[in-house]
Amino acid sequence: MFDIDRWREIFQSIGKNKMRTFLGAFTVALGIFIFTVLYGMGNGLKTTFTSFFVDDATNVIFIYPGNTSEAYKGFKEGRRIQLKNDDIEDILNVFGDKIEYYSARVYKSAQALYNNETGNYTIRGVHPQHQFLENNIMIEGRYINENDVINKTRVTVIGRLVEEDLFKTEKALGKFLELNGITYKVVGVFKDAGGDNEERMIYTPVSTTQLVHMNTDHIDHISLSYKRDIGVNGARKLAGDLSKYLKEKHFISPDDRSGIFIRSVFENFEQNMQFANVLQIIVLWIGIGTLFAGAIGIGNIMVFVVKERTKELGIRKALGATPGSIVGLILQESIFITALAGYLGLVIAVFTLSSIGNSLEDYFITDPQVNTSTVVTATVILVLVGAIAGYVPARRAAKIKPIVALADD
Numbered sequence: 001m002f003d004i005d006r007w008r009e010i011f012q013s014i015g016k017n018k019m020r021t022f023l024g025a026f027t028v029a030l031g032i033f034i035f036t037v038l039y040g041m042g043n044g045l046k047t048t049f050t051s052f053f054v055d056d057a058t059n060v061i062f063i064y065p066g067n068t069s070e071a072y073k074g075f076k077e078g079r080r081i082q083l084k085n086d087d088i089e090d091i092l093n094v095f096g097d098k099i100e101y102y103s104a105r106v107y108k109s110a111q112a113l114y115n116n117e118t119g120n121y122t123i124r125g126v127h128p129q130h131q132f133l134e135n136n137i138m139i140e141g142r143y144i145n146e147n148d149v150i151n152k153t154r155v156t157v158i159g160r161l162v163e164e165d166l167f168k169t170e171k172a173l174g175k176f177l178e179l180n181g182i183t184y185k186v187v188g189v190f191k192d193a194g195g196d197n198e199e200r201m202i203y204t205p206v207s208t209t210q211l212v213h214m215n216t217d218h219i220d221h222i223s224l225s226y227k228r229d230i231g232v233n234g235a236r237k238l239a240g241d242l243s244k245y246l247k248e249k250h251f252i253s254p255d256d257r258s259g260i261f262i263r264s265v266f267e268n269f270e271q272n273m274q275f276a277n278v279l280q281i282i283v284l285w286i287g288i289g290t291l292f293a294g295a296i297g298i299g300n301i302m303v304f305v306v307k308e309r310t311k312e313l314g315i316r317k318a319l320g321a322t323p324g325s326i327v328g329l330i331l332q333e334s335i336f337i338t339a340l341a342g343y344l345g346l347v348i349a350v351f352t353l354s355s356i357g358n359s360l361e362d363y364f365i366t367d368p369q370v371n372t373s374t375v376v377t378a379t380v381i382l383v384l385v386g387a388i389a390g391y392v393p394a395r396r397a398a399k400i401k402p403i404v405a406l407a408d409d
Contacts, residue, residue, distance in 0.1 A: 009329065010332065017301060017304060020300070024301045024337065025340070027293060028297070028338050028341040028342050028385065029341040029342065029345035030345060032343075032345035033346070034286070035286070035290065035349075037352055037353060038283040039280065039284070040349070040353040040369050040370045041368050043368055043369060043370065043371075044369070045276050060223055060224070061225070061235070062223055062261075062262070062263045063083070063223075063242065063260065063261070064221045065080070065081040065261075066259055066260060066261055067079065067080050067259070068252055068259040069258045069259070071253075072251055072253040081252065081259050082218055083218070083221065084219060085219065087219070087246070088102060088104055088222055090249065091245075095238065098230055099224050100228075101129040101132045101224065101225045102127065102133075102223070103126045103129050103130035103206075104206045104220075104221075104222055105125070105126060105130075105219065106124070106126075106210060106214070106219050106220055107123070107125075108125070108213045108214070109121075110179040110213075111179075112162070112166060114166040114175065117165070117166045118166075119165050121200055122200075123203075123204055123213070124201055124203050124204075125204050125206040125207075125210060126144060127144070127149060127206055128143060128145050128148075131143045131144075132225070133223045133225055134194075135193060136190040136192055137190060137193075139189045140172075140173045141157070141173045141187050141188030141189060142157075143203075144203060148205040149207045149208075150207070152207045152211050154183065154204075154208055155185050155187045155205065155208075156184040156202055156204050158202050159201050160190065161200045162199070162201075162202060165200075172189055173187070173189060174187075179202065179204075184204065206219070236264075239264055243262045247259060288381075292388075301337070303393045306330065306394075310400060313326055313400050314401070317400060317401075324398075326394070326398050327394040327398045329394075330393055330394035333390065334387070334390025334393075335383060335387060338383075339383065342381075353368050353369055356368055
């Protein structure tokens with residue numbers, strides 16, 4: 001219930017201890033400000049880490065060739081490993097029951113020409129399922145299909161920004177584009193959450209790229225996604241089995257760490273998120289420590305308040321005030337100061353995070369913010385801190401004996 005007399009007493013008490021109240025409240029406000037800002041920064045860091053992987057499905061495994069670091073079975077060290085089309089075929093034959101999507105990647109730099117507009121881009125020769133590995137979203141037309149690969153068709157799928165660069169206000173779909181002097185038909189335009197670099201990519205059938213630009217069956221690396229039902233442990237085992245299989249096939253020592261590289265997007269994502277979570281836990285403890293420092297300050301204020309009001313509290317008890325009512329009065333004052341100061345710090349912190357926005361992207365912090373659950377948690381913490389700060393002096397006040405209080409000078 002709202003007791004106006006009690007609130008009047010609380011404000012009178014605060015008025016008599018302005019400086020002490022200000023210092024204690026400032027500590028609490030600073031604590032919740034630091035906690036909220038650092039927590040928001042942690043969220044911004046997690047957002048950045050997540051964006052690093054939004055370009056690819058999280059269950060993707062990449063296979064890269066390297067140079068051997070050990071001599072093995074008559075082969076010298078320093079041998080360059082070359083992946084070929086039959087590597088994909090063999091992988092599918094052996095591990096096909098665990099693989100969801102697959103694609104080779106063959107890279108080639110190209111000068112693109114449409115009418116009088118030119119630009120330098122990267123051609124990426126791929127299989128049709130690359131669309132799902134890369135999370136490409138079709139804006140117009142279609143993606144590379146199996147017939148394109150089988151027939152080595154001269155078709156291309158271009159990124160949104162390639163269309164803007166070369167075709168300006170025209171629609172690229174159905175038009176013909178020259179890549180290093182060879183004409184391709186544009187059959188699709190895509191967008192990609194990976195940003196500008198990905199949207200300036202040009203895709204062609206892997207077989208066409210190999211024939212026209214290289215005249216070999218070489219591929220630069222292999223991308224594949226595993227079926228999610230095999231789980232994280234199954235994915236780790238698959239990566240290990242792939243490495244072992246390819247090392248045996250290419251006569252690479254089992255102990256050689258540089259002949260074949262296997263990179264799992266999920267494990268990289270998991271490691272980065274674990275790092276961000278550890279940072280948030282550290283921030284949480286720093287914030288809690290600062291809040292309890294504020295609680296100690298508020299507690300000290302309330303100790304002085306009780307000491308200054310000893311005689312008054314003794315008279316209250318002599319007139320029939322219960323220990324519970326005295327404890328309630330002290331706790332209410334403590335919680336009020338703490339909550340008011342804390343919410344002020346919280347509002348300033350939220351405003352600060354909003355003002356920062358994306359200005360710290362260079363420091364890997366994107367859109368730092370706190371959610372509703374954090375605000376609710378902060379509210380509970382503030383009430384608890386206020387209660388803790390006021391408990392000891394409130395208990396002391398409740399134990400005051402009227403005769404001792406009245407005799408106290």
